[in-house]
Amino acid sequence: MKLFLTIQREALKRPLIAQVVLETGVLINVERAHIDSNEGWVLIDIPEKDMEQISNRLTELGVEVKKLENAILHDEHECVECGACLSICPQEVFSFDSDFHLVIREERCILCGRCVPACPHQALSIRQ
Numbered sequence: 001m002k003l004f005l006t007i008q009r010e011a012l013k014r015p016l017i018a019q020v021v022l023e024t025g026v027l028i029n030v031e032r033a034h035i036d037s038n039e040g041w042v043l044i045d046i047p048e049k050d051m052e053q054i055s056n057r058l059t060e061l062g063v064e065v066k067k068l069e070n071a072i073l074h075d076e077h078e079c080v081e082c083g084a085c086l087s088i089c090p091q092e093v094f095s096f097d098s099d100f101h102l103v104i105r106e107e108r109c110i111l112c113g114r115c116v117p118a119c120p121h122q123a124l125s126i127r128q
């Protein structure tokens with residue numbers, strides 16, 4: 001499961017994620033990260049069973065932790081199942097089932113945002 005971490009500038013100087021991996025033994029997959037002059041954010045993927053432990057420890061270390069669920073919003077009424085989102089997504093979030101209906105595996109999403117402007121019917125958006 002994915003956690004969205006917001007880390008303030010001062011805390012960015014410390015190897016927080018490495019520290020939590022060492023302390024807990026839980027392998028943390030960093031999927032995306034961004035740092036600017038004031039703060040940084042990191043998208044991590046961890047086993048669901050370890051969510052509470054990792055979330056609690058990061059919070060103790062001053063990290064704001066948000067569980068990421070249903071990150072991609074899909075408007076079924078607008079979608080015409082054209083398939084444009086399939087080719088643009090680097091994570092293969094979108095696919096068609098055997099009846100050519102759109103299937104969305106949102107747990108794979110890394111919030112890159114590419115699919116949003118690619119949809120000709122504005123059927124996709126990212127939950128803020």
Ligand code: SF4
Pocket residue numbers: 078079080081082083084085086102118119120121122123124
């Ligand atoms: S690009 Fe938009 S309209 Fe086309 S299948 Fe994807 S969500 Fe539906």
Ligand code: SF4
Pocket residue numbers: 072088089090091092093108109110111112113114115116
């Ligand atoms: S935001 Fe990026 S990773 Fe997520 S569904 Fe859209 S294209 Fe795929």
